[in-house]
Amino acid sequence: MASSLLSDCSSCATSRLLPLRRALHPPPPRFRPSPAKAPPTPRSLFTAAAPLPLLPRARSMAAASSADPATALADGSARIIDGKLVAKQIRDEVGVEIARMKEATGVVPGLAVILVGSRKDSQTYVRNKKKACEAVGIKSYEVNLPEDCSEYEVVKNIATFNDDPSVHGILVQLPLPRHMNDENILNAVSIEKDVDGFHPLNIGRLAMQGRDPFFVPCTPKGCMELLHRSGVEIKGKRAVVIGRSNIVGMPAALLLQKANATVSIVHSQTKNPEEITRQADIIIAAVGVANLVRGSWIKPGAAIIDVGINPVDDPASPRGYRLVGDVCYEEASKVAGAITPVPGGVGPMTIAMLLSNTLESAKRIHNFK
Amino acid sequence: MASSLLSDCSSCATSRLLPLRRALHPPPPRFRPSPAKAPPTPRSLFTAAAPLPLLPRARSMAAASSADPATALADGSARIIDGKLVAKQIRDEVGVEIARMKEATGVVPGLAVILVGSRKDSQTYVRNKKKACEAVGIKSYEVNLPEDCSEYEVVKNIATFNDDPSVHGILVQLPLPRHMNDENILNAVSIEKDVDGFHPLNIGRLAMQGRDPFFVPCTPKGCMELLHRSGVEIKGKRAVVIGRSNIVGMPAALLLQKANATVSIVHSQTKNPEEITRQADIIIAAVGVANLVRGSWIKPGAAIIDVGINPVDDPASPRGYRLVGDVCYEEASKVAGAITPVPGGVGPMTIAMLLSNTLESAKRIHNFK
Structure with missing residues (x-):
C-alpha cells in the first residue's frame, strides 16, 4: 500500500499543505x-x-x-x-583532454581527498571519486583521519596539499565531525585548488558581474x-x-x-x-x-x-x-x-x-x- | 512643456514600451x-x-x-x-558611539579616501564624505593622485593605509581612470578595512547562509x-x-x-x-x-x-x-x-x-x- x-506522489500530499x-x-x-x-x-x-x-x-x-x-x-x-x-560524455571529454595535456606537458592532474571519520556513506563517495579519477587519468591522493582528530590536523593536511605541486584540487569530504568548524577548514583550502568552489571568494566572484569564480561548485x-x-x-x-x-x-x-x-x-x-x-x-x-x-x-x-x-x-x-x-x-x-x-x-x-x-x-x- | x-512621468512612456x-x-x-x-x-x-x-x-x-x-x-x-x-538618526547614533569609544579606549575611528584624477563630481563626493566624517568625530585621511598615475601607485597607497593602525576604513573613489583595473585596485584593500564591502570575499559571505560579511555595501x-x-x-x-x-x-x-x-x-x-x-x-x-x-x-x-x-x-x-x-x-x-x-x-x-x-x-x- x-x-x-x-508511486502516485501522494506521500507528499500533506506536506504540500503544510507551511x-x-x-x-x-x-x-x-x-x-x-x-x-x-x-x-x-x-x-x-x-x-x-x-x-x-x-x-x-x-x-x-x-x-x-x-x-x-x-x-x-x-x-x-x-x-x-x-x-x-556525465559519461563529460568524463570522456575530460579523459581526452587529460591525455592531451599529459602528452604535451607531462603533467597529470591530481585530486586530493581528505576524509575525517568512518561514515559508511562518506567512504563510499570517496571510493567512487577515486574510481572516477582513475578512469579518466587523474591521480588521486587520499588522507583518512580519525573521527576524533583535531581541526588543526585537518588544516595541516590541507596545507600540505596546498603546497604540493602535483595536487591541483583539494576536497574535504563533508559532513565533518561535529566538533569541527566547517568554515575554518574549508577556508584553509587554497583558492586555486578549491575544486568544490565552496570558498566565499569563489561564491563572491560567482555573484558579481564581470568576475568569474576560479571554480563553479x-x-x-x-x-x-x-x-x-x-x-x-x-x-x-x-x-x-x-x-x-x-x-x-x-x-x-x-x-x-x-x-x-x-x-x-x-x-x-x-x-x-x-x-x-x-x-x-x-x-x-x-x-x-x-x-x-x-x-x-x-x-x-x-x-x-x-x-x-x-x-x-x-x-x-x-x-x-x-x-x-x-x-x-x-x-x-x-x-x-x-x-x-x-x-x-x-x-x-x-x-x-x-x-x-x-x-x-x-x-x-x-x-x- | x-x-x-x-512631471507626469510620460518622459518614460516610450521607454516602458521598449524592450x-x-x-x-x-x-x-x-x-x-x-x-x-x-x-x-x-x-x-x-x-x-x-x-x-x-x-x-x-x-x-x-x-x-x-x-x-x-x-x-x-x-x-x-x-x-x-x-x-x-540618515540623520544614524549619524547621530554613530556620533554617540564614537564619543563613547573614544572615552573608553582613546581610539578615534579613521577613514582614508583615495581619489584619482580630478573629476568634479568625485571631488564633491570626497568633500562631502570628509565633512560627514568630521561631524561625527571620524578622522579622515585623503590622498589625491593625478589622473595619469599608475595602478601601482594607487595600490601602494592602499597598502600604506592597510598597515596604518589609525585607519579603520579605506575607500577608493570610483570611477577610476580607464587605464586602471578596478578589480586589482579594490582587491588590494584589506578585507578588514573594506568599508565599501565591494571585495568578492565580502560578497561571497553575504551570499552564504551562516556567514556574515565584514561589511555590507x-x-x-x-x-x-x-x-x-x-x-x-x-x-x-x-x-x-x-x-x-x-x-x-x-x-x-x-x-x-x-x-x-x-x-x-x-x-x-x-x-x-x-x-x-x-x-x-x-x-x-x-x-x-x-x-x-x-x-x-x-x-x-x-x-x-x-x-x-x-x-x-x-x-x-x-x-x-x-x-x-x-x-x-x-x-x-x-x-x-x-x-x-x-x-x-x-x-x-x-x-x-x-x-x-x-x-x-x-x-x-x-x-x-
Whole structure:
C-alpha cells in the first residue's frame, strides 16, 4: 500500500499543505547518504489523498534530436534529461583532454581527498571519486583521519596539499565531525585548488558581474551543464530555484542569473511556492523534500532539474526503500517539457564536474590551453 | 512643456514600451554624478502619451506613528520614507558611539579616501564624505593622485593605509581612470578595512547562509535600514530588485534574501518586468533609468525604495535639469504603501552607512563592544 501511495506522489500530499517553512527546512547535504536501510518517511505525512489534477500537456521545448541527451519518452510525455549519458560524455571529454595535456606537458592532474571519520556513506563517495579519477587519468591522493582528530590536523593536511605541486584540487569530504568548524577548514583550502568552489571568494566572484569564480561548485555546475547540453534556452527565461543551500540552491541561482535568466528563489519562508514555481520556464529543485513539487506547480513545457535524492520507504524494494527526487516525477513528467530522473539525473553529474574542475585547475596552474 | 511632460512621468512612456534589455543597460555608478549641467534625456524617448491608469489605492502597511521616519503625505497617499531623517538618526547614533569609544579606549575611528584624477563630481563626493566624517568625530585621511598615475601607485597607497593602525576604513573613489583595473585596485584593500564591502570575499559571505560579511555595501545597507526603520516587514514577503549591479542591485537582492524575503531579480534581459514587479511587496529599483517603474508596475500597498538619481532636463529649473528616480514618483506614490523620494531618500543613506561601517570596523579591530 505504501509503495502504491508513493508511486502516485501522494506521500507528499500533506506536506504540500503544510507551511513550506517546515517542509523545506533541511538543506540537502553535498552528497546524500545512501544508508543500508533508509530512515522511513514519517507516517504522519502519508495521507491517501487523490493525486492533484494535472495541467494540460504541452511541448513548448524544441524536439530532441536523436543525439540529444534529452530523449523523448515512449509515452510521449516530457523529454528525459539523461544525466548518466551527459556525465559519461563529460568524463570522456575530460579523459581526452587529460591525455592531451599529459602528452604535451607531462603533467597529470591530481585530486586530493581528505576524509575525517568512518561514515559508511562518506567512504563510499570517496571510493567512487577515486574510481572516477582513475578512469579518466587523474591521480588521486587520499588522507583518512580519525573521527576524533583535531581541526588543526585537518588544516595541516590541507596545507600540505596546498603546497604540493602535483595536487591541483583539494576536497574535504563533508559532513565533518561535529566538533569541527566547517568554515575554518574549508577556508584553509587554497583558492586555486578549491575544486568544490565552496570558498566565499569563489561564491563572491560567482555573484558579481564581470568576475568569474576560479571554480563553479560541482552540483550546480552539473545542473547548468544538463540544461545547456539538452538545448534548454536560459537567457530571458523565468527560472525558479527551490532551496537556497550554500552548496546547491544559492550558487545555482547565481549561475542562472549569470546566464541571464530572471531568477526567483523559493525557500522555507516563501508563502506561495506553488504559485511562484508555476511561473518558471526552468525549475531547479534542491531542497531535500521527497516529491514536494507536484504537477500543479509546473508550467506546461518547463524544464526541470531535480537535485533531490530522498529515500522513501518502499516495502516492495529489496532494500525496503527507494530514492525519489524533490519533484513528483510521475506528475511532473506529464506537464514538463524536459525533466531529470532520480536517480540518473543530477547525481552522476556531480563527480563528472569534479573531474572537470580538477582538469581545469591543472590547466590553469600549468597554463595549458 | 518638457517640464510638464516630466512631471507626469510620460518622459518614460516610450521607454516602458521598449524592450527592457535596452532600457536597463546602464548600471548606476556608486555615486551618481551631479554635473554642473546634466546631459539632457534623449528627446526621442519623449512622447506625450497619456499617463497610465492607476490601480486603486490601498494601505496595507501599518499606519506610521508620529516618530516613524515614514510619515503620511498630506493628501493621504503613500507614506514617504524620509531618508534625510533616517540618515540623520544614524549619524547621530554613530556620533554617540564614537564619543563613547573614544572615552573608553582613546581610539578615534579613521577613514582614508583615495581619489584619482580630478573629476568634479568625485571631488564633491570626497568633500562631502570628509565633512560627514568630521561631524561625527571620524578622522579622515585623503590622498589625491593625478589622473595619469599608475595602478601601482594607487595600490601602494592602499597598502600604506592597510598597515596604518589609525585607519579603520579605506575607500577608493570610483570611477577610476580607464587605464586602471578596478578589480586589482579594490582587491588590494584589506578585507578588514573594506568599508565599501565591494571585495568578492565580502560578497561571497553575504551570499552564504551562516556567514556574515565584514561589511555590507553602503547603498544596499542603506536600503535595508530604510525598510527596517520604516517598519516594513521583510520576512516572507515578495521582493523584486530591479537592476543587478555589483554595488547596489545584486547585494540588495542578497540582503533581502538573507532577511527571508522571496526575491526575484529583474534586469536587462527580463521579458516581462512590469508583470514580475507587480507581484512585489517590496521593490528596490536600482537601474539608473528615469521614471522606468510606472504606477501600473506596482502592487497596491507595496514599499518602494528608489535608488536611482537620474538627471532629466527641465527648462523651468535654474540648472536646466532636475533629479528623478527610477520610479515615477507621481504615479507610484498613489499606489504604493510607502516610498522613498528622490532626492532625499536613499541618497543621504549612503554616506551615513559609510560612517556606520567605519565605526563598526574600528570597534571590531579594537574589540570594543
